[in-house]
Amino acid sequence: MRDVAKLAGVSHQTVSRVINEHPNVRAETRERVLAAMRSLNYRRNLAARTLATRESHTLGIVGFETTLFGPESMLYGIESAARAAGYLVSVATVRELSHRPVLEAVDRLVQHGVDGIIAIAPKPAVTTALTHAPGGMACVAVGGDGGQPGFPTVRVDNAAGARLATRHLLDLGHPTVHHVAGPLDWPEAQARVDGWRDTLYAAGAVVPPVTAGWWDAAAGYEQGRRLAEDPSVTAVFCANDRIALGVLRAMHESGRCVPDDVSVVGFDDMPDSGYFLPPLTTIHQDFAELGRRALALLLRNLGLPDGDAPEDVVVAPRLIPRISAVPPRR
Structure with missing residues (x-):
């Protein structure tokens, strides 16, 4: 950071503000710092940032081994929303949608220091396992029927x-x-x-x-x-x-x-x-919207200002009429 500051002709505090996207930096100063970073091939040390802030800026996703279109699309929608919000993603998959494998996947993600977890939860056992996540880890379930009262859930109606x-x-x-x-x-x-x-x-x-x-x-x-x-x-x-x-x-x-x-x-x-x-x-089914809503709900449960969503989010589907359905022949 000192090398970048010297090349850009600014203080290292200004470099820090640019890296963390602080709004109180003039546009021309920001561009000068970014140009210096590119010139020096500078990359911020995420491990050091995690130690300093106690936040990894990484979200965990619990998925399961499947080729089904719905769960695969949910995974992609969640990952896309997280990436757009500036988060890295760590995925843990399970072979069986039952309590023990899901809880083991949650434990693996917690050990990797994720800030919160979003789980694809087509069966109640997944949500039940999430309620036992260690250390008060913030969790959100995507899919299923919202059958766990009070648990943050995003689903299609x-x-x-x-x-x-x-x-x-x-x-x-x-x-x-x-x-x-x-x-x-x-x-x-x-x-x-x-x-x-x-x-x-x-x-x-x-x-x-x-x-x-x-x-x-x-x-x-x-x-x-x-x-x-x-x-x-x-x-x-x-x-x-x-x-x-x-x-x-x-x-x-x-x-x-x-x-x-x-x-x-x-x-x-x-x-x-x-x-x-x-x-x-x-x-x-709007899987991209499911991902966005799940991320917003998780951020809310992490206490971050970008999170603004109710505890149980229901996304409305819509009919796509094509020619496989017509009036019956008389």
Whole structure:
């Protein structure tokens, strides 16, 4: 810092203010200091800064080993929001969404001196483990159903998304809507079932049996083959876009045309969903907004002035209409 100060013709206190983005530095002085830093290839010592401030400016993320679009997108959204706010990120992944592995991941992050932790929490066991984080570590859960009262949570309103999808199909004129669900031990899948069922009840429509499976195209294909055998099926709401992809394949192989014979709606709005054949009507989840809201909530719980968010943040989804859902043929 002294070398930078000498080259820029300023005090080392001014260099410190520039590094820490203090507002009380004139623009021309700031640029002169930054030019000196570039000339000397100066990089601030983060370890020394951590010792001086007792803040690592690093956030921990607890994720889990998966290729599912939703959790992967949540991870990316959180990391992007943290980076935009000037934070480094340390990620600890678990193979199993249960109490012990999650708590061990939290312990690893605490040992690395993170300032706070954001965890992707599609199952209640994750949030429960976070409540036992050591040393009063500030934690925020992303996903799930907000089932831990008083625990800071950011989530998509999955029931509202299911209502949007089901209502859209009913408004097109379909007498009822069949649902291919995700695994019902996931609160997000159960919330989508609840939203679908409540909408059918409110409309006075027949409520078909729920068919549940995993979050992949293979599960959708299996259930789609069964649904294709029933000529009364004209509309299917799928718990995610990958399931919908399997249903589209099954309908095609059975000779039932989508959307002329059967309308299909998904959930997630994967980047590829607009390129399915036909392009998929789906429910959009704003994962970037989830990341921003999670970061704001964590900053609030760290007592920082940039944090301003309620304890339970619910992000509204929206319908993306495409051509996989049309009125039924008369």
